[in-house]
Structures are given as C-alpha cells and as structure tokens.
Amino acid sequence: MRDVPELLDAIDLVIARAQGIVPADVLGGAEQLAAEIRDRRGFLGETLVLAIAGGTGTGKSSLVNALAGEIVTSVSVLRPHTDEPFAVVPENPEPAVTVLLDTLDIAYRHEHEAFTRTAILDLPDIDSIADWHRERVEDLIPRVDGVIWLFDPDKYRDPIVHDEFLAQLSEHRSQFIFALNKIDKLRPADLQTVRQDLLDTLAADGYLRPALFALAADPPGIAPRGIELFREHVTERIDTKTVMLRKVIGDSARIVKLIGEAAGVWRGASVDFEASWERVRGEVLTGIGASSTQADREDALCRLEDLTALIAVKSGPLLGEAVRSVADRQAIESVVAELATSATSADVPSDGLWGKLTGAEPAALTDPRAGILDEALGRPLRDILWKRALLAATVTHAAVGAAQLDDRIGNDVLQTPDTADVDHPDGDDATKPDVPMEATSGDGAEISSAEGQ
Ligand SMILES: Nc1nc2c(ncn2[C@@H]2O[C@H](COP(=O)(O)OP(=O)(O)OP(=O)(O)O)[C@@H](O)[C@H]2O)c(=O)[nH]1
Ligand SMILES: [Mg+2]
Structure with missing residues (x-):
C-alpha cells in the first residue's frame, strides 16, 4: 500500500463488495465513517x-x-x-x-x-x-x-x-x-x-x-x-499531521474490521467448500445407485442438506439466506430424484487407479451424474461463495495495507515497509492504529499564536 489515499480507495472497494453480504446497518455505519475520513480537510498523503x-x-x-x-x-x-x-x-x-x-x-x-x-x-x-x-x-x-x-x-x-x-x-x-x-x-x-x-x-x-x-x-x-523559526513551525505541522494520519489509518482499519467481522471473513474466509463438496458429492453418488432404496435416497438428501446448512451458517446472515434459497429442500429433493432416475448399473463405483493416485472419491470423477449435481447445486453455491471470497481478499488487502502504512508512518516515513510479518487480518497489526492523541485542531479551531520576530 503506497499511501493513505490508496488505502481510502481500498476501503471504498471493501464497502462496495460488502453490499449484499453485510447487513445494511453495519454497512451504513462504515459508509459514514469512510465519508468522515474523506471530508477531513487537508492533503491525505504523508507530505x-x-x-x-x-x-x-x-x-x-x-x-x-x-x-x-x-x-x-x-x-x-x-x-x-x-x-x-x-x-x-x-x-x-x-x-x-x-x-x-x-x-x-x-x-x-x-x-x-x-x-x-x-x-x-x-x-x-x-x-x-x-x-x-x-x-x-x-x-x-x-x-x-x-x-x-x-x-x-x-x-x-x-x-x-x-x-x-x-x-x-x-x-x-x-x-x-x-x-x-x-x-x-x-x-x-x-x-x-x-x-x-x-x-x-x-x-x-x-x-x-x-x-x-x-x-x-x-x-x-x-x-x-526569520526562516528558521518558520521552518520550525512547518516541522511542528508535519508532526501534527502524522498524528492525524495515524488516526485516519486507525479509523480505516476499524472500518475494515467492522465489515470483515460482519461478513464472517475476519478470521479466515474459507468455508472449505471444495473439499466438503467433493466428499459429499462422492457419498451421494455412491449412495444413489441403480439398486438404491428409499433409505439411501433419504440419506443422500440429508447429506446435501447438512452441507448446505453448514455453508449457510458459515456464510453469515445475508449470504446464508442466498445459500438456503438456491439449495432449498425442493431443489435438493429434485436433484436427488434426478440422480436416482438416471442411475444405471454402470454407475457402480470402481476403485480405479485414479482414485488411488488422487485419494479422491472415484465415483465423483467417473460418474456422469456428477455433472447433474454440480449444475444443480455446486455451481450456484460456488457463485455465492465467490462473492464472499472476493470480499475476504479485499478486506485482507485493506487491513494489511493499513497495518503497513501505520508501521511506516509511525516509525520512519522513509523506511521501506517490511511486510513479512503482516499476513492476515487476524493479526493485531490491523487494529493497532489506535492513537493516544486526538487529531489536529478541528474545524474553525484557533491555532496558537506563533509569531516570528
Ligand atoms: N528588500 C527585500 N526584498 C525582497 C524580499 N523578498 C523578496 N524581495 C524582492 O521582492 C521582489 C519580488 O519577489 P518575488 O519573490 O518575485 O515575489 P512574488 O510574490 O513571487 O511575485 P509574483 O511572482 O509576481 O507573484 C524581488 O525583487 C525580490 O528580490 C525581502 O525580504 N526584502
Ligand atoms: Mg513569484
């Protein structure tokens, strides 16, 4: 992250990508905070x-x-x-x-x-x-x-x-x-x-x-x-500005954390969809063969429902709702029925070389019905989770950027930022920019007399 204006752009992106994922009241609060930062008078770079x-x-x-x-x-x-x-x-x-x-x-x-x-x-x-x-x-x-x-x-x-x-x-x-x-x-x-x-x-x-x-x-x-005295005054203003900038960075970090937490992506974004989907898909395809019973179908139904319910919970309230609506009981029942009618004796899983090599459930890879499941449930769920992953990446980018800037501005503005120890919004760094002092004198405040000789 190069400078504070770039951080503010990153915050705007976080807010934009959080639409439909984070509840409106949280988003409204974040938008207001971001607008207040932008309205701050003065140049927002370090200079x-x-x-x-x-x-x-x-x-x-x-x-x-x-x-x-x-x-x-x-x-x-x-x-x-x-x-x-x-x-x-x-x-x-x-x-x-x-x-x-x-x-x-x-x-x-x-x-x-x-x-x-x-x-x-x-x-x-x-x-x-x-x-x-x-x-x-x-x-x-x-x-x-x-x-x-x-x-x-x-x-x-x-x-x-x-x-x-x-x-x-x-x-x-x-x-x-x-x-x-x-x-x-x-x-x-x-x-x-x-x-x-x-x-x-x-x-x-x-x-x-x-x-x-x-x-x-x-x-x-x-x-x-009188130039030296004037220069001293300029230096004081630089120091005041540094305090103000660190507050801006701290406020920005708070916005990111607010949204990251509300979206459930602050402590890692993964809902392990791919691994879980592959496993459940294999189990379902194995369960619903040509000779499967009503109980087998019930079992498959439950597995798919359990998976989508788990993903819905992990995705947070708004995306969870979206997950539940694309993978509701009716959608799951109809795909299970379709799998049952299209099952043939050829679908009986074989323990082939591919399965041994990859450790994957062979049924999911060789069974042509895998496409039916993917089309009906896998793809719509993936589309929803993609939005979430995108927000998570944006949150990480902004949070790490805020930590980098705070580190740089707080220590030595000329130093190259060391990003090696900053890797995730989980880290304390993202919340560090709480400065002990208030920002520079606010709107209409008098500056103290600093008269030269
Ligand atoms: N005696 C005296 N003359 C000065 C001082 N500072 C500037 N000058 C002279 O005032 C004249 C104008 O100075 P500039 O610095 O060009 O003024 P400016 O405000 O940039 O003028 P514009 O570019 O026309 O807006 C020049 O001849 C300077 O040498 C000073 O401290 N004492
Ligand atoms: Mg001039």
Whole structure:
C-alpha cells in the first residue's frame, strides 16, 4: 500500500463488495465513517502540502527559494512575475503528491532535497492575474494542509486582499499561516507598529491570534531572516499531521474490521467448500445407485442438506439466506430424484487407479451424474461463495495495507515497509492504529499564536 489515499480507495472497494453480504446497518455505519475520513480537510498523503499566496511582489517565490536554501524558482522585480503555478516537492514524491499536482494542473514541479516531507505550491499573485479568483483559492484550501499568506510592508492593508479574499475565507482560518515579508525595509520600531496593525486588520477579517511570522526572504545583500523559526513551525505541522494520519489509518482499519467481522471473513474466509463438496458429492453418488432404496435416497438428501446448512451458517446472515434459497429442500429433493432416475448399473463405483493416485472419491470423477449435481447445486453455491471470497481478499488487502502504512508512518516515513510479518487480518497489526492523541485542531479551531520576530 503506497499511501493513505490508496488505502481510502481500498476501503471504498471493501464497502462496495460488502453490499449484499453485510447487513445494511453495519454497512451504513462504515459508509459514514469512510465519508468522515474523506471530508477531513487537508492533503491525505504523508507530505505536508502548503500553498503560498499573496499579492504580487510580496516575495512568494523568494520564500520558496529561502526555504530551499537556493534558487529554485525565479524571482523578479518585474511584476507580476510568476504567472504559472509552480511546486517544489520532495525527491521521489509519494504518488498522491503527483496526483494532487495533476488535478490542480500544476505542470512545473521541482524535486528538492531540502523538502523531505513538505511540498510548497508557489501560486501566481492574486491581485493582478485575472483568473485567480477567490473560488480557486477556496477550492484549493481543503486539498492542502495550509496556506501561507504573504504580505509586504507596503501593501499589507490592501483592501482587495482583506475584503475580497481573507474576510471571505475566514471559516478556513485554521489553514492559514501569515507572514510579513521584507522586514528589512522596516526600522525595528516600525516593525512592531506594522505587525500590530496587521494583526488588528486580520482580527477584523476574522482571524484572531493567527500564526504570524516576520520574515526577510530575500533582503538585498544580507542573509534571510526569520526562516528558521518558520521552518520550525512547518516541522511542528508535519508532526501534527502524522498524528492525524495515524488516526485516519486507525479509523480505516476499524472500518475494515467492522465489515470483515460482519461478513464472517475476519478470521479466515474459507468455508472449505471444495473439499466438503467433493466428499459429499462422492457419498451421494455412491449412495444413489441403480439398486438404491428409499433409505439411501433419504440419506443422500440429508447429506446435501447438512452441507448446505453448514455453508449457510458459515456464510453469515445475508449470504446464508442466498445459500438456503438456491439449495432449498425442493431443489435438493429434485436433484436427488434426478440422480436416482438416471442411475444405471454402470454407475457402480470402481476403485480405479485414479482414485488411488488422487485419494479422491472415484465415483465423483467417473460418474456422469456428477455433472447433474454440480449444475444443480455446486455451481450456484460456488457463485455465492465467490462473492464472499472476493470480499475476504479485499478486506485482507485493506487491513494489511493499513497495518503497513501505520508501521511506516509511525516509525520512519522513509523506511521501506517490511511486510513479512503482516499476513492476515487476524493479526493485531490491523487494529493497532489506535492513537493516544486526538487529531489536529478541528474545524474553525484557533491555532496558537506563533509569531516570528
Ligand atoms: N528588500 C527585500 N526584498 C525582497 C524580499 N523578498 C523578496 N524581495 C524582492 O521582492 C521582489 C519580488 O519577489 P518575488 O519573490 O518575485 O515575489 P512574488 O510574490 O513571487 O511575485 P509574483 O511572482 O509576481 O507573484 C524581488 O525583487 C525580490 O528580490 C525581502 O525580504 N526584502
Ligand atoms: Mg513569484
């Protein structure tokens, strides 16, 4: 299992294949849980995806370069400069990052070693590019882990930015990280005034005590400032995200277990149909020969009924019902009657070489009436059990995938998962992802003030 989005796809498949096998109330609960996981805002891969937004020339591209420690995206005094979205991503990014960039139509991507678990999207400026509408930012916000909104000392009160964007987006406040760039252009005393003024303006927009950093991403002739503190904040967000992801994985594992148990496939899916069917078929064919009595037929009837009853019980309530309806008393009686009428003296079983070699009941292999039994009962039962086997395989895939992901994310994200000891949903691994901590701050929660100097 490569990533959490793939796990969620596996969960969807489990739910789809459980239709008609698992009772509707269990399935409804599982569907709701799965929908809640999908609705969680933020990027569901392991990478922390942050978008940089802000007015033209505020230094968005410069901040990307400062975080990378070298020039990865072009900076210019000519405005607007970046007119195509651009992403800096980790080396060999997880597939979900590529999928996200594809869906966001971000063609320019730069893999950089400085970004081990972070991807930064450098977006075109919002106040001069015609097609950068608020809807586009709004559409982006739930898919990323945060938006870094950049200001500069000259234009930080721009009414377009505050009225058209930030005030309208304040319900997503926990997603925003603000930064005042180009502080090298301010005297220390002015910095405090501007910072307070910006905080007041943001409060009026609906952002109380926001994360606000003071930066100089590309001050002429001197080293950048405030970048380390900013980087620490990003690292904290990565840790918070890891906790959240482990909760998502734990919830996913719970869904799989819920369905696996309800379908009766959690502790192994086999109902041993093939072996039992071969045995009972042999016994029945041997019992109903040309000279069989009423008692022999009764005995055959009972054997077939016992087998289907056993399979029905092992298949769980819904499939059990299906088994009982394709192999009801009437169907069994009619096939036994057909076997009796088509029996000839040639059907007397012989203990041939084939039987000695395979250990199989020779009657079932040589008796042409075996086809009658297979057609009437064997095939319909197999069709039902196939659905169950498919669900079992899907449950195993999802449960093992959840355990692998939990193992990887919980220990070392760069480590290759060792799947050798994970082999079955029976294992404790599948239920392990119960995390001791609650997920990251929920909808509308304030993030604590993390002001840079
Ligand atoms: N004095 C000073 N200038 C900076 C700082 N950061 C960036 N600049 C300059 O501001 C100008 C604009 O920077 P960019 O990084 O291109 O700005 P941008 O937000 O990407 O602009 P668009 O791509 O047009 O949206 C460039 O000339 C930078 O060198 C800073 O901290 N201090
Ligand atoms: Mg730019």
